[in-house]
Amino acid sequence: MGHAFQFEPVTLPAPVATANREIRTPIPHPDDREIVEILRRCEPRSMSGQPLVVWDHAEGVHVFDRHGNKWLDFSSGVLVTNAGHGRPEAAAALAEVVQRPLHHTYCFPNRERADLVAYLVDRCAPDYLDKVFLLTTGSEAIECAIKIARAHAHPKGGPEKDVIVTFHGDFHGRTLGAQMAGGIPALKDWIVHHDPCMVNAPIPDGFRGRDTSFDGFLKALADRGVEPSRIAGVCLETYQGGTALLLPLDYMRRLREFCDQNEALLVFDEVQAGFGRCGKMWGFEHYEVRADMIVCGKGISSGLPLSAVIGHSDWMDHFPPGSMTSTHTGNPVCCAAALANIKAIVEGGLIDNAARLERVLAARMAHFEKKYPARVGRAAAIGLVGAVQMVPEAGSLDPDHDTAFAIVKHAVERGLMLFGPVGTGGGTVKLCPPLCIDESQLTEGLDVLEEAFDAVCG
Numbered sequence: 001m002g003h004a005f006q007f008e009p010v011t012l013p014a015p016v017a018t019a020n021r022e023i024r025t026p027i028p029h030p031d032d033r034e035i036v037e038i039l040r041r042c043e044p045r046s047m048s049g050q051p052l053v054v055w056d057h058a059e060g061v062h063v064f065d066r067h068g069n070k071w072l073d074f075s076s077g078v079l080v081t082n083a084g085h086g087r088p089e090a091a092a093a094l095a096e097v098v099q100r101p102l103h104h105t106y107c108f109p110n111r112e113r114a115d116l117v118a119y120l121v122d123r124c125a126p127d128y129l130d131k132v133f134l135l136t137t138g139s140e141a142i143e144c145a146i147k148i149a150r151a152h153a154h155p156k157g158g159p160e161k162d163v164i165v166t167f168h169g170d171f172h173g174r175t176l177g178a179q180m181a182g183g184i185p186a187l188k189d190w191i192v193h194h195d196p197c198m199v200n201a202p203i204p205d206g207f208r209g210r211d212t213s214f215d216g217f218l219k220a221l222a223d224r225g226v227e228p229s230r231i232a233g234v235c236l237e238t239y240q241g242g243t244a245l246l247l248p249l250d251y252m253r254r255l256r257e258f259c260d261q262n263e264a265l266l267v268f269d270e271v272q273a274g275f276g277r278c279g280k281m282w283g284f285e286h287y288e289v290r291a292d293m294i295v296c297g298k299g300i301s302s303g304l305p306l307s308a309v310i311g312h313s314d315w316m317d318h319f320p321p322g323s324m325t326s327t328h329t330g331n332p333v334c335c336a337a338a339l340a341n342i343k344a345i346v347e348g349g350l351i352d353n354a355a356r357l358e359r360v361l362a363a364r365m366a367h368f369e370k371k372y373p374a375r376v377g378r379a380a381a382i383g384l385v386g387a388v389q390m391v392p393e394a395g396s397l398d399p400d401h402d403t404a405f406a407i408v409k410h411a412v413e414r415g416l417m418l419f420g421p422v423g424t425g426g427g428t429v430k431l432c433p434p435l436c437i438d439e440s441q442l443t444e445g446l447d448v449l450e451e452a453f454d455a456v457c458g
């Protein structure tokens with residue numbers, strides 16, 4: 001899994017020039033070789049999985065290099081810039097804090113943190129969740145949710161009530177606890193000594209997990225000898241990044257009942273799915289069930305390092321003063337930018353835009369499945385996130401990383417910004433433009449993508 005992009009400039013037969021894309025030089029630009037070489041020399045190999053466009057600036061749905069080239073962005077910087085790149089409201093809000101100056105307060109109070117948590121609780125969280133804890137990364141927030149779920153469970157069931165159930169194929173981040181919780185074996189070989197109280201259940205997505213009945217969940221627990229009463233929490237990605245498939249409503253209803261019956265907290269990992277990406281504030285709203293905790297990040301700030309756990313005071317208040325903090329909790333610069341960005345999403349109609357444009361993205365996904373039946377294992381969309389899972393042959397569930405990689409490369413060379421293939425085995429071409437994209441821009445990007453599919457898949 002995972003190829004490095006090589007520095008091999010490609011010149012198109014004719015330049016690309018549309019309102020949304022301009023490619024006038026070889027890509028990567030030869031003058032950027034030095035920057036890439038510094039990165040390759042000084043950083044670990046793991047950092048070489050993205051196309052070699054050196055970003056200079058980015059605005060709305062466009063990314064620019066310093067050589068006059070312009071890309072239509074279908075990456076959102078890996079699902080971060082939901083409000084669009086470089087929102088002027090966010091730039092003004094963070095500039096005000098930076099120039100005041102107030103760059104950091106640790107956990108001492110600051111106004112920006114108060115404004116942000118109030119907006120998150122009052123305007124973004126479901127009305128049954130009343131507390132929010134700010135952190136820095138999605139992985140940190142996932143580990144925090146696991147800590148809260150276990151700590152909340154122990155007084156009820158003793159230290160044996162410590163099982164966290166997660167799902168095959170789910171991704172929750174790259175730190176130790178987050179990776180242990182995740183369900184992609186290839187990513188966690190290095191751990192060696194796994195926590196026996198973190199248990200993966202099959203994913204009922206109808207693609208890699210063919211059994212969509214709730215019995216599959218119960219059987220996985222029984223096979224591992226886990227009594228339901230021992231479960232402290234169930235944590236799942238609202239949709240898996242590699243497939244963008246929602247799970248069956250009936251399954252989710254039964255999962256909610258199961259958590260209630262066994263006093264386990266149901267945690268949705270909304271790091272990708274939240275803040276309008278799925279055409280609703282939270283992706284899990286599609287399931288019509290209650291969440292006990294929402295873990296979010298990425299789109300919360302559209303660009304600054306910030307994440308959050310949202311939950312109810314019954315468990316969020318478990319830890320006494322000073323024992324659940326983090327150095328950059330509620331950094332005022334990040335909070336100011338986040339609040340401006342969330343307001344742009346909520347009050348600027350971007351969630352409705354994502355819901356409205358789902359039809360365009362989903363129609364093209366269905367078209368790709370029909371047009372390339374031997375190469376596309378599954379293509380699906382929710383709101384403004386789409387995923388095309390490439391496979392080596394019809395009926396296969398194996399990810400075809402090489403083909404996905406070639407498609408991404410081809411599209412980027414023609415002015416459509418995509419990130420390197422993702423998902424289990426890296427076989428997925430992921431589509432996730434900023435939520436401020438309009439229909440003609442979305443269609444233009446999908447046309448470029450189809451051209452890339454035609455060129456690579458024949």
Ligand SMILES: Cc1ncc(COP(=O)(O)O)c(C=O)c1O
Nearest residue numbers: 137138139171172173271272297
């Ligand atoms: C669903 C999901 N959870 C958690 C994470 C981890 O977030 P971070 O990279 O900010 O630690 C990611 C990151 O891609 C994610 O997609």
